[in-house]
Amino acid sequence: MKYDYLIVGAGPFGAVFAHEAMKCNKTCLVIDKRNHIGGNIYTEQVEDINVHKYGAHIFHTNDKEVWEYVNRFATFNRYTNSPIANFNGEIYNLPFNMNTFYRLWGVSDPKEAEQIIETQRLKCDDPQNLEEQALSLVGRDIYEKLIKGYTEKQWGRDCKDLPAFIIKRLPVRFTWDNNYFNDQYQGIPVGGYTPIIEKLLEGSEVRLNTDYFAQREYFDQIATKTVYTGMLDEFYNYQFGPLEYRTLRFDSEILDQPNFQGNAVVNYTDKETPFTRIIEHKHFEFGTQPKTVVTREYSKEYENGDEPYYPVNDQRNNARYLSYKGLVESEQNIIFGGRLAEYKYYDMWQIVRNSLDAARKELKEAQK
Structure with a gap:
């Protein structure tokens, strides 16, 4: 079978693109090397709690169309991101506001x-x-x-x-408002993010535990076009050298108590504490379960085999990225999208917006 689109990566960019393509009666094969869909916004239930397996993801945006789009696939609650900072046992509100200054x-x-x-x-x-x-x-x-x-x-x-x-800017507020984001729309999908991706991928063929690079020649032949959301340097066999990333290690545990820290996100801002923050997942959905799940996040240098998270956008890496981008611009049948393929950190709403825009442009051209 010849597909219209091979989509490499079952995260939000690939899933939104697949959904838009399916609406236009296009055939899509979506592959992902992981054993689950959703990319880094994947959530799974543990002790009836929706656990954010790859770190906290809070949806926030000022883009009304994007907000209305994601609300077609889930009901979002009223969660407001109000993280706490712990500095050697001293507790401060974030972002920096009058509570912090007091x-x-x-x-x-x-x-x-x-x-x-x-x-x-x-x-x-x-x-x-x-x-x-x-x-x-x-x-x-x-x-x-x-x-x-x-x-x-x-x-x-x-x-x-x-x-x-x-640090281009640091939010400083001379009010008593602990809401971290200034966006008009904010919330967490009730039931987690995975059901959203499941609905977006309905109608597409999905193959998990499937590495594009292990069968590249085969995959390049079975679709008219490819939507690639993986690492850009890997796609081009690192010919200009590897792009650097920071990655995260997660240490999760189930605790036999209903409440561990009283907040979804607590940042540890002293250097001596080895982890950067603790996530208590049930508080994203105002959970009242008898147990709780907490995750400590550790930041580390990316090594081959890790999941890349944060691009190191310094001068050297950005120059290297521009060399790869020159190759991207010469491609005819490949669409690159997402934080790895564009070597840029994006919020979730930006991924949805970028994928919608890319899909609309592509599908409009395909109809010509």
């Missing part, structure tokens, strides 16, 4: 908090590294307690050795 300095007047930050800010027009950038934005106290340790664990490098552009 805990830091005992101030309740927004003007007074602004003045403290202003006096602590590094006066620097051209920050040369992440530390200088952060100090110029929020000052010494916030940087030392809530940014430095967490960032160095996340990237595995001293903040002085990280490029300034990693």
